[in-house]
Amino acid sequence: MEPRYVQQFKKGSLEMILLCLIGRGETYGYAILEELNRRSAVLGWAKEGTVYPILYRLQGAGLIQCRLAPAAANGGAKKLYALTEQGRETLRELLRFWDAYSACVEGFISAYREKEESE
């Protein structure tokens, strides 16, 4: 079990990660999980129980939309997610903020490291 602050940190950025992932092109639930789990070494294993509530929230906020496409293998249907125009605009804003934010955090970190190294 990882520390609580790491969990909180990841939880906060997962919405943005999902928006980026869906923004690359229409995709469906299992593919999203696979894509996340390719980076499980850092992100930890993604589970449906974490991802679906976020998908529902993003959909409720009008940031993503979905459509059902027939799936050949099981005779059922796959739900394909895509960004809405509002979602694309929100993601642009989020990324602008993220750039400024990470530069700011990086400033604190490098100042700390410099101090640590000088001691």
Added chain:
Amino acid sequence: MNEYIREVEKNLRLPRRKRREVLRDLCEIFESAREHGEREADVAERLGSPAAYAAAVSVPLRGKKRSGWALPSALLALAAACFAVFLAAQTSRPPENVIGQADVMTQIRVAGGMDPMPLLLAAGALAAAGAAVLFALRLRRGRKEKS
């Protein structure tokens, strides 16, 4: 799989359309995993208990809950305003130094004009009754949520 989905369904407290969506998505989760060679038991284990899954997806789908106090309060204020206007009209007196030193109001009425007072009284009563019903419902909901 069906048993897991049935258990989730039992634990979902959502409008019908959203409940159907959650259950359809769950079907897809199991089917996609099967397509990729995963065992059903492993998927169920990853999803956690049906009750926990139902609770997790319900939070974003339920949307904002209204407090339930706003409408009855507004109705109560409306009722109070109606009664206040009605009482003010009933007790209104003519100015002290009216011409001719009359000490009662004239009984002259404009022909054809409708007296708004009974209407006002009825509106006030209706608003008060509505407020009472809504307050009672809200109180009952509050008690249910606590228990």
